[in-house]
Amino acid sequence: MEEPSDDGIRELMYQLESAAIKCSERCLYQSSKWAAEMLDSLRPLDHDDTDLESPMDMTDSPIPPANPYIQIRDPAESALEKQESYKYLLAKSYFDTREYDRCAAVFLPPSTPPVPLSVSSPNSKSKTSRTSKKGKDAASPFQASKISKPQTQNPYPKLSQKSLFLALYAKYLAGEKRKDEETEMVLGPADGGMAVNRELSGLARGLDGWLSDRTAKGLDDQGQGWLEYLYAVVLLKGRNEELAKKWLIRSVHQNPYHWGAWQELNDLLGSTEDLRQILELLPQNVMSLVFYVYCSQELYQATEDTYRSLSELQTMFPESAFLKTQHALLLYHSKDFEEASHIFEDILTTSPHRLDSLDHYSNILYVMDHRPQLAFVAQVATATDKFRPETCCVVGNYYSLKSEHEKAVMYFRRALTLDRNFLSAWTLMGHEYIEMKNTHTAIESYRRAVDVNRKDYRAWYGLGQAYEVLDMSFYALFYYQRAAALRPYDPKMWQAVGSCYAKMGRVEQSIQALKRALVAGSLQPDESSHGGASPGSVSRKILDPETLHQIATLYERLGDEEEAAAYMELTLQQESGAPVNENSDEESSSDSEHSSPSDGEIEHSGDEDPDRPRRHRHKRKPRRAKESFAAQNDDSLVSESWNGTGVTATTSKARLWLAQYASRNGDLDRADQLAGELCQDGIEVEEAKALMRDVRARREDAA
Structure with a gap:
C-alpha cells in the first residue's frame, strides 16, 4: 500500500469526520470516539494554505465547493429525516438520559410493559405467565421466533433508517438493562445465563421482515449499514454466527468507517484461516488494513506482515493512540515486555486520562515486578474514573502483586459488575482463585472468560492448570491443546x-x-x-x-x-x-x-497465555x-x-546420569571426569563421591 497523497488524507478526514458525527447521532458513542481519535491523529497535509494570521475578510470568502467524498444521499431518506427532525431530537434526548423505552416509543408503538398490568385475577394469569417464562423463554430469547413463522413483512411504520435505528437500538438496550437488573451477583447461584434479553426475539423478527421487504423492492443497494449492523448484533446474541457474519460484511461495505461493525466481525474469527477467508470478502480500503492489524493482534500473530501493515498505518496516523496500543500488545504477546511498557508509558504521558487498554499495561508491569510504577498507574486511573472496568483491573493487579488476593478478587468482581463481558477481569479473577487454592471457582471464572472470547489462550491454559490440580489429566490435556492451537x-x-x-x-x-x-x-x-x-x-x-x-x-x-x-x-x-x-x-x-498445531496430537473442535x-x-x-x-x-x-x-540442578542431574551411564558401559575415564566435575559444582556431591569410589575400586580390580 503506497503512502497516501494529500487528496487521500483529505478524503480520510472527510470520511472519519462523517463517521464520528453519524455514530454520535445514532448514540454509538464508542465508535464515534474511535473515529474522532483517528481523525485527530491523521498526519497534517503537506500543503496547507491556511494562514491563521492572514487578515482575510471572511465576508468576501467564496462558498466552499461541495464535499466530493461524501456520497450523494437518497432524496427520500433526506425528506423523511427532515420531517422527523424534531421527534428525533426528542428521542435522542431520552436516549441520552438512559430512558430507552421512552426513546423507542417516540417512533414505535409502545410495547406491553415487562410487568403485566392485569386488573382481573392477579393470582391465576400472572402466575402462569411467570412460570412459563422461567422455562423456555428464559433458556432462549429466540424461542418465540423459532416457533412462529418467519416474518416476511415489514412490521414498522414508514420511518427513515436513522430514526428506525435509534428506536430499535433503544429497545435492544432496554432489554439489556432489564437483563442486567435481573442478573444476580458475579458468580452467584443464579449467575449462569438464566437472565436473557427479552427484546431479542421481537427485534430479530422485525429486522428480518424489514430487510426482506427492502430486498423484495430491490432497495438493497440503498442501505446505510446501520440496521444491518444491528440485525447482526441481535443474531450474535442468538448464536447464529454464520448469518451474523453475512450481515456484518454487508454493513462494512455500506458503512466502512463504523468501527463497531468491524469489532463484531473480529469476534467471529477463531483462527488465522478464518481471517484469511474473510479478507477476500471485505472492501479494499484503509479500514480493512486497520481490521487486519487488529485481528492479527487478537490472534497473537506478531508476524512481519502484521508489522508492515501497522507501519503503513502509522505513516497515515502517526499520533494514533489506538495503533500504538496495537503495537504494544503485539510486543506483549511476544513477551517483549520492556518495549511494550515503554509504548504504554508514552501513551500515558501523552494522554494521562486515557483508560483504554490500561489493564494490559498493568499486566506488563505485574510481570516485570514493577510495583512502584503499577501503584502510580493505579493512582492515575483511580483519579480519572474509579468506576471503569479498566481501573478496577489495574487496582486488582496491584493488590495481587502485594499478595493480597482477597482484595484483588474484590476489585475484579467490581469490574465484572460494571461490565459482565470484560474479558481481562474473568481471566485475572481465575488466576487469583488459583492462588487461593479455590480451584472450582477458578474453573468457573475461566469458563466465563472463554464464553466471552474463545481466542483467549490464557483462559484455556488456566482451565488446564485447574484440572491438573484436580488430577484430571484428560480434561487438562484437552484445554492445554486448545491453548497450544492458539499459541503454537x-x-x-x-x-x-x-x-x-x-x-x-x-x-x-x-x-x-x-x-x-x-x-x-x-x-x-x-x-x-x-x-x-x-x-x-x-x-x-x-x-x-x-x-x-x-x-x-x-x-x-x-x-x-x-x-x-x-x-x-x-x-x-x-x-x-x-x-x-x-x-x-x-x-x-x-x-x-x-x-500444524491442529494435526496429529491437537484434537480440538474448531475453536481455536494466562491473561x-x-x-x-x-x-x-x-x-x-x-x-x-x-x-x-x-x-x-x-x-x-x-x-x-x-551450572543448574538440571544440568547436574544430567551430568550424574551420564557419569552413571558411562560407568555402566565401561567408560571409566568419562565417568571419573563427570563425577569430579560434580564435586566441583557442589550439587549431587555424595552420589558423585560414591561413583568415584566405585570407579577407583573397579580400576584396582582390573589392575
Whole structure:
C-alpha cells in the first residue's frame, strides 16, 4: 500500500469526520470516539494554505465547493429525516438520559410493559405467565421466533433508517438493562445465563421482515449499514454466527468507517484461516488494513506482515493512540515486555486520562515486578474514573502483586459488575482463585472468560492448570491443546501438553509435544521482526535444559538408553552455550517443527497465555517437579543468550546420569571426569563421591 497523497488524507478526514458525527447521532458513542481519535491523529497535509494570521475578510470568502467524498444521499431518506427532525431530537434526548423505552416509543408503538398490568385475577394469569417464562423463554430469547413463522413483512411504520435505528437500538438496550437488573451477583447461584434479553426475539423478527421487504423492492443497494449492523448484533446474541457474519460484511461495505461493525466481525474469527477467508470478502480500503492489524493482534500473530501493515498505518496516523496500543500488545504477546511498557508509558504521558487498554499495561508491569510504577498507574486511573472496568483491573493487579488476593478478587468482581463481558477481569479473577487454592471457582471464572472470547489462550491454559490440580489429566490435556492451537510457538503450552501425556502414560506423544516445546523455545525474534515470534525470521539460541532433561527421562522410560544419553548430552551442553549437535535434536524433531498445531496430537473442535504470565504460576503447578524450572520466570526463554545457563540442578542431574551411564558401559575415564566435575559444582556431591569410589575400586580390580 503506497503512502497516501494529500487528496487521500483529505478524503480520510472527510470520511472519519462523517463517521464520528453519524455514530454520535445514532448514540454509538464508542465508535464515534474511535473515529474522532483517528481523525485527530491523521498526519497534517503537506500543503496547507491556511494562514491563521492572514487578515482575510471572511465576508468576501467564496462558498466552499461541495464535499466530493461524501456520497450523494437518497432524496427520500433526506425528506423523511427532515420531517422527523424534531421527534428525533426528542428521542435522542431520552436516549441520552438512559430512558430507552421512552426513546423507542417516540417512533414505535409502545410495547406491553415487562410487568403485566392485569386488573382481573392477579393470582391465576400472572402466575402462569411467570412460570412459563422461567422455562423456555428464559433458556432462549429466540424461542418465540423459532416457533412462529418467519416474518416476511415489514412490521414498522414508514420511518427513515436513522430514526428506525435509534428506536430499535433503544429497545435492544432496554432489554439489556432489564437483563442486567435481573442478573444476580458475579458468580452467584443464579449467575449462569438464566437472565436473557427479552427484546431479542421481537427485534430479530422485525429486522428480518424489514430487510426482506427492502430486498423484495430491490432497495438493497440503498442501505446505510446501520440496521444491518444491528440485525447482526441481535443474531450474535442468538448464536447464529454464520448469518451474523453475512450481515456484518454487508454493513462494512455500506458503512466502512463504523468501527463497531468491524469489532463484531473480529469476534467471529477463531483462527488465522478464518481471517484469511474473510479478507477476500471485505472492501479494499484503509479500514480493512486497520481490521487486519487488529485481528492479527487478537490472534497473537506478531508476524512481519502484521508489522508492515501497522507501519503503513502509522505513516497515515502517526499520533494514533489506538495503533500504538496495537503495537504494544503485539510486543506483549511476544513477551517483549520492556518495549511494550515503554509504548504504554508514552501513551500515558501523552494522554494521562486515557483508560483504554490500561489493564494490559498493568499486566506488563505485574510481570516485570514493577510495583512502584503499577501503584502510580493505579493512582492515575483511580483519579480519572474509579468506576471503569479498566481501573478496577489495574487496582486488582496491584493488590495481587502485594499478595493480597482477597482484595484483588474484590476489585475484579467490581469490574465484572460494571461490565459482565470484560474479558481481562474473568481471566485475572481465575488466576487469583488459583492462588487461593479455590480451584472450582477458578474453573468457573475461566469458563466465563472463554464464553466471552474463545481466542483467549490464557483462559484455556488456566482451565488446564485447574484440572491438573484436580488430577484430571484428560480434561487438562484437552484445554492445554486448545491453548497450544492458539499459541503454537509458545514453549510453555507444549510443555504443559507433554506433561499431561506423560501423566497419562502416553510417553511417545509426550516426547513429541516436548520436542515441539524445544523447537518453539529455541526460536527467538530477529531484530528486524520487532519482537514477533514468526518462524520466518528467527535465530537460534540455547535450548531449554529442563525440557531436554524431561525428554531424556522419557526415552529412559521407553528403554532407549542411547537416545536418552544423547538428550542428556544436549542438556549438559547448555551450561556453556556450546553449539548443539543439530542432527541429534533437529532431525528427531523435524516432524514437529513445521507441522500444524491442529494435526496429529491437537484434537480440538474448531475453536481455536494466562491473561498475564503469573509470577507465582510455576510454584503452583504440580507437574513442575524440578525446583530450578519452577523458579524460572515466564520470560526466561526470551531473556537467555548464548552465554549458556551455567551450572543448574538440571544440568547436574544430567551430568550424574551420564557419569552413571558411562560407568555402566565401561567408560571409566568419562565417568571419573563427570563425577569430579560434580564435586566441583557442589550439587549431587555424595552420589558423585560414591561413583568415584566405585570407579577407583573397579580400576584396582582390573589392575
